[in-house]
Amino acid sequence: DQQVKQNSPSLSVQEGRISILNCDYTNSMFDYFLWYKKYPAEGPTFLISISSIKDKNEDGRFTVFLNKSAKHLSLHIVPSQPGDSAVYFCAARGRGSRLTFGEGTQLTVNP
């Protein structure tokens, strides 16, 4: 039972344009959502998060939107830069502070 899903395994965008990464979840008990960036053979690096009581959080080029009724969140990166190329994981916090991760989306930003 995959409670957090990232349906797009990959996304390719041009430098300077917007990158939109999507994530869906099924468990309404999740109270906090996080986005991580990961390079191969490294641990995830925290990017941005959002509480379930909010619908938007912005930090520089990164904005996360939460649509609780649709159980959907998205990460917007604008403008996208080649250095943003990595795998992005959506994670949801549930019981016992456990994080449940999505499958990840490989973002490629082309110069």
Place this chain on the structure above:
Amino acid sequence: GAVVSQHPSWVICKSGTSVKIECRSLDFQATTMFWYRQFPKQSLMLMATSNEGSKATYEQGVEKDKFLINHASLTLSTLTVTSAHPEDSSFYICSAPDPGQGYYGYTFGSGTRLTVV
């Protein structure tokens, strides 16, 4: 920010041997450590949660006798893969709640690539 140091970063071992992976919190006390496993092109799957001074909690389907977790101090948690087999080859990552990221933040180790031959 807080740092979790994970060692080794990679290890190759023979089938049937045991491998120990260490995660140390360098500048904060980690009363809880989460251990994940990631297979290629897949999600990070939580294996177990270790708590300092008490028994680890394992997720469904994870063999506790095979994946021994010890959290003997507030700065050190270890995962030992016992009698390793090729199917245990994976990327193992630890994570601890990060006080610097606010109540809901976590910091991750750099991961250990285990290859069992």
